[in-house]
Amino acid sequence: MEYVLDVKNLQKHFADHSAVNGIDLLVEEGKFFSILGPSGCGKTTLLRMIAGFLEPTSGSIKIRDEEMTGVAPNHRPVNLVFQNLALFPMMNVEQNIAFGLKRKKLSQKEIDKKVNDILEKVHLKGYGKKEVSQLSGGQKQRIAIARSLVLEPSILLLDEPLGALDLKLRETMKIELKKLQAEFGTTFIYITHDQSEALVMSDKVAVMNNGQFEQIDTPKNLYANPKTSFVAGFVGESNIFNAKLDKDDNVISEEGLNFKVTLIDEITKNCEVYIRPESIILMPDDTLEGLNLFQLTVKTILFDGSNTKLLTTIEKTNHEIMVSLPQNRQFAHIKDGDVIQAGVHFNDCKCYKK
Amino acid sequence: MKSYTKLGFYVFLVPILMWLFLLIVIPQIELLIMSLRFENDAGDMVWSFENYKEFFVNEIYWYTFMRTALYAIIVTFLTFIVTFPIAFYITKIVNKKYSAFLIILLLLPFWVSELVRVYGWTILLRESGVINYFLQNLGLTTRGIEMLYNDASMIMGLVYTSMLFMVVPLISSLEGMDDSYIEAASDLGASRLTIFFKIVIPYCASGIVSGSIVVFMLTLGNYLTPNLMGGKNSLWFTEQIYNEFIASLNWNQGAAFGFLLLILSSLIIWAGLKISKQNLAKALS
Numbered sequence: 001m002e003y004v005l006d007v008k009n010l011q012k013h014f015a016d017h018s019a020v021n022g023i024d025l026l027v028e029e030g031k032f033f034s035i036l037g038p039s040g041c042g043k044t045t046l047l048r049m050i051a052g053f054l055e056p057t058s059g060s061i062k063i064r065d066e067e068m069t070g071v072a073p074n075h076r077p078v079n080l081v082f083q084n085l086a087l088f089p090m091m092n093v094e095q096n097i098a099f100g101l102k103r104k105k106l107s108q109k110e111i112d113k114k115v116n117d118i119l120e121k122v123h124l125k126g127y128g129k130k131e132v133s134q135l136s137g138g139q140k141q142r143i144a145i146a147r148s149l150v151l152e153p154s155i156l157l158l159d160e161p162l163g164a165l166d167l168k169l170r171e172t173m174k175i176e177l178k179k180l181q182a183e184f185g186t187t188f189i190y191i192t193h194d195q196s197e198a199l200v201m202s203d204k205v206a207v208m209n210n211g212q213f214e215q216i217d218t219p220k221n222l223y224a225n226p227k228t229s230f231v232a233g234f235v236g237e238s239n240i241f242n243a244k245l246d247k248d249d250n251v252i253s254e255e256g257l258n259f260k261v262t263l264i265d266e267i268t269k270n271c272e273v274y275i276r277p278e279s280i281i282l283m284p285d286d287t288l289e290g291l292n293l294f295q296l297t298v299k300t301i302l303f304d305g306s307n308t309k310l311l312t313t314i315e316k317t318n319h320e321i322m323v324s325l326p327q328n329r330q331f332a333h334i335k336d337g338d339v340i341q342a343g344v345h346f347n348d349c350k351c352y353k354k
Numbered sequence: 355m356k357s358y359t360k361l362g363f364y365v366f367l368v369p370i371l372m373w374l375f376l377l378i379v380i381p382q383i384e385l386l387i388m389s390l391r392f393e394n395d396a397g398d399m400v401w402s403f404e405n406y407k408e409f410f411v412n413e414i415y416w417y418t419f420m421r422t423a424l425y426a427i428i429v430t431f432l433t434f435i436v437t438f439p440i441a442f443y444i445t446k447i448v449n450k451k452y453s454a455f456l457i458i459l460l461l462l463p464f465w466v467s468e469l470v471r472v473y474g475w476t477i478l479l480r481e482s483g484v485i486n487y488f489l490q491n492l493g494l495t496t497r498g499i500e501m502l503y504n505d506a507s508m509i510m511g512l513v514y515t516s517m518l519f520m521v522v523p524l525i526s527s528l529e530g531m532d533d534s535y536i537e538a539a540s541d542l543g544a545s546r547l548t549i550f551f552k553i554v555i556p557y558c559a560s561g562i563v564s565g566s567i568v569v570f571m572l573t574l575g576n577y578l579t580p581n582l583m584g585g586k587n588s589l590w591f592t593e594q595i596y597n598e599f600i601a602s603l604n605w606n607q608g609a610a611f612g613f614l615l616l617i618l619s620s621l622i623i624w625a626g627l628k629i630s631k632q633n634l635a636k637a638l639s
Contacts, residue, residue: 053537073540086538090556099552100542151542 002029004154004187005050010059012045012211019045021211022059027155027189027204032181034190034198037208038234043191046208047157050189051080063154074103079148080157084164085140087132093119093143094128100151118150121183137165138173145177149184158190162197174200195235199223207231227264229352232274239280239321241273242354251351255317259292261351270354277309278324279348282331283341291343296321298338310334389609405610415594415611422591423622425505426573429512430566433520436513437565441524442554446533457525464518472582475511476502503585511583512573519572520565527561528554563632567623574619591615 007025012018019042027033037043048054050061052073061068068076079100087096094115101111119125122142127135135143141161148156162170162177178201181188192198198205199219206216207230215227226232233240243251243259245267251259253273261273284291296312299320310323323342325331334340392402409415444456463471478484481498489495501507535557539549555562580590595615598608627634 051541053540073537074543074545078541080538080541082534082538084532084534086532086534088535088538088553088557090559099539099544103543103545103548147542 003027004029004064005189006060006062006065007050008060008062010046010049010061011057012042012049012054013057018057019211020049020056023211023213025206025213025216027187030185030187031203032178032188032190032201034192034202034205035208036192036195036198036205036235039193041208042211043193043208044159045211047080047159047189047191050155051078051157052076077154078157079151079153079155080159081144081148081161083159083161085144085161087140087144087147089132091132092128093124093130093132093135096132096143097128097147097150100147104151114150118146122146122180138169138176141165141173142176142180145180149180149186153186155187155189158188160192160194162192162194170197177201199235207234209234226274226350229265229272229274229354232350232352237277237322238274239277241275241319243271243273243351245269245271249346249351253319255314255319257294257315257317259349260290260346261349262347263351265351265353267351267353271351272354274350274352275321275344275348277322280321280323280342280344282323282325282334284343288343288345290345290347292346292349293341293343296323296340296342298334298336298340300336301325301334312340385609385612388606389613391606393606405607406614408607409611409614418589418594419591419614419618421589422574423618425509425512426570427622429509429516429573430520430570432509432513433516433569434562434566437517437521437524441521441528445525445528446536460521461518468515468578471515472511472579475507475514475583479507502583503588505584505588508580508584508588511579512576515576515579516569516573519568523561523565523568524558527558531557559630559632563627563630566626567634570623570626571619574615 003026005025005027007023010020010023010025012020021042023046035043035046045054049056050068052068052071056069063077088099091099097115097118098111101114106114115128116125119128122145124139124142124146127139127143132140132143144161145156145158158177162173165173174197177188177190181201190198190201199222202219204216205219205222207214207222209230215222215231217225217227222231223236226235232238241253241255241257241259243253246252246258249261249263251261251271251273253259259273265271281288281291284293295315296310299311299313302309302311306327308325308327310325312321312323313319314321325334389405390401390403391399392404394400394402409419440460444453444460448456476483479501480486481500481502483501485501486495486498490498531554535553536549539553544552575592577590577592577596580588581593584590591611592615595608595611598604598611602608
């Protein structure tokens with residue numbers, strides 16, 4: 001397997017805290033790779049070290065087997081799409097895209113050709129003479145990406161470039177970005193705190209917390225088999241119970257509920273149980289085996305189209321639980337205050353140490 | 355509601371118009387009339403362009419003006435060279451915590467009147483001044499050197515006087531520039547020099563132009579600094595105007611020179627804007 005980026009034991013310490021604590025990362029050629037984490041987890045620091053704006057305290061960064069530490073940003077084969085895009089306001093679209101090509105001392109003829117080609121590829125043919133201020137949010141986005149891609153970098157780094165867009169446009173741009181990546185075949189490393197952006201677009205996602213990677217996996221695996229409680233809580237929604245180990249794979253929650261669970265970590269005593277809203281089965285068939293059964297009291301229905309959920313309390317306690325409500329008329333009769341039987345398979349009750 | 359805003363508009367407009375009209379337009383008209391009056395050989399006052407002709411015929415005036423304009427351009431350029439690194443340091447390099455403090459340090463000397471500041475320079479530079487005192491005590495020179503009353507000291511004084519008016523617009527335009535532009539340029543392969551000339555300077559162009567216009571106008575119209583630091587031979591055009599008004603008591607000639615200064619300096623600024631491809635409205639906004 002060809003690795004375009006090889007990061008080994010990377011550390012970055014600032015005067016009062018350490019932002020990146022020993023990161024190892026291998027990124028395959030031509031993939032869409034996302035780094036997902038809450039703000040302050042060190043993902044921007046990591047990105048800036050790859051781009052060359054920060055020098056690591058220790059560790060190595062190799063791009064296509066070439067050591068990058070000590071190489072200035074203008075000599076690295078990576079390009080960064082900034083959070084605010086940083087399109088130069090005093091230049092038009094064409095001049096913005098040509099800026100990097102001119103630094104490479106290409107002839108004017110070559111530059112013109114490359115600029116026109118890339119404008120066509122990002123579906124903005126004929127926009128060359130426009131001023132940056134005349135473009136819409138999505139167009140600016142594509143120009144910023146074109147300005148970087150025209151240099152044919154080994155890796156394109158993207159620092160939450162969708163953050164400033166409104167929701168509707170963000171949804172469209174997600175798909176657009178994914179398509180662009182597939183068309184160009186360039187390796188994308190995409191930084192975000194938005195799990196849906198990471199899951200939808202990426203081939204692989206690294207979940208980052210406190211300067212370290214918690215898990216590097218495909219979006220599907222990340223969602224289905226989170227390796228740590230942080231990943232389980234950060235990626236997707238979960239209902240969480242504080243519990244104590246009873247015996248074998250049985251736990252008792254703070255509220256006194258009994259669960260048969262799947263142990264992910266080695267547990268001695270205290271633990272947390274994570275249950276996804278969609279893994280809870282309403283009114284399960286008696287023939288189903290391996291279920292933890294309980295009564296839910298409906299507090300309210302949170303209608304959100306296909307994503308509608310029930311906010312319920314479990315048994316006689318006040319512990320709130322979210323349950324996905326399939327919109328297929330089967331459960332249309334459910335209303336506030338109803339008590340319903342529900343169950344969840346022990347495979348879907350994931351137990352982590354606390 | 356609408357009539358109120360209209361009323362408000364006029365309430366604020368009238369004082370400005372009155373100020374412009376009473377203090378600028380009327381005296382200028384008076385001066386314009388004066389500049390066009392000439393005492394002929396018979397001792398009668400007649401309408402004539404003779405006062406203006408004097409400027410072009412008599413070499414010394416023409417020469418003084420060219421010298422003044424040239425030095426004002428040099429001063430403007432030097433002021434930019436001196437203040438730009440300061441503005442860049444304050445806005446982009448130093449920790450944001452200290453930048454307000456540094457700006458105050460920069461403004462502090464300008465709370466003192468120009469006269470006092472220029473006298474400060476003379477105390478430093480004159481033959482029996484502070485610098486000469488140290489030079490003599492260190493044995494580097496036996497006799498006091500006169501550092502005042504030459505063009506170099508005059509230009510230095512003018513640059514010093516003008517710095518504030520350049521540094522403030524530069525700081526405000528640099529502050530408006532997001533650091534990511536510099537980083538993006540570097541990321542796209544630009545060297546420091548390219549970033550400076552292709553990104554920073556074009557971005558700050560309006561600030562540079564507005565600062566330059568103010569510095570140029572103030573330097574051209576400065577009387578105090580050339581007179582005190584340039585000495586008797588400094589030949590600054592404002593001194594010629596002053597001489598006509600006060601020494602020769604030839605107000606008509608003085609008025610004509612005043613108008614020529616206004617017209618020629620406007621022409622120079624116009625040419626400057628054309629060359630740098632800027633426009634006045636954008637530079638001053």
